Amino acid sequence: MTNTAQRIADLEQELTEVTAQRDEARRQVKTLDNALGAVTGQCRKAEWERDQAQTALERVSTLADQMRDELAALRPNPDHHVYLSTGCLHGEHGYCQRHTGLSGAKTPAQCKFCAAPCTCPCHSQA
Helix, strand or coil: CCHHHHHHHHHHHHHHHHHHHHHHHHHHHHHHHHHHHHHHHHHHHHHHHHHHHHHHHHHHHHHHHHHHHHHHHHCCCCCCCCECCHHHHCCCCCHHHCCEECCEECCCCECCCCCCEECCCHHHHC
16 A cells, blocks of 8 residues: 555544544534523523512511501500400499599599500490
8 A cells, every 4th residue: 555545544544533523522512502401491490480489578578567567556555554444344334434433533434544445345336
């Protein structure tokens, strides 16, 4: 074999090997592209789920704040006590609304010490 013929044979052999390497590299690139696409899709889904969770957190936080405010408004003032007049306690609902009692002048349906209103439901009917 001449040098030229040998060189052609060697180059054809190398070309076959390089072509096989190229084809393998293309398969790897395609596999990695597919994997990247799947990961990108998972990332987008995770971002959407995170956004949904953040929205839910904000909604629940707002609701909790509203409930806390409503509870604070419903709780008796810590400076006043929950008052039930003696008349209401003993079923004498008309007595608690009079301006005089056995001890003299009084503020009807209120504590004489702190002005806390009587909590008996009969006062909402008056």
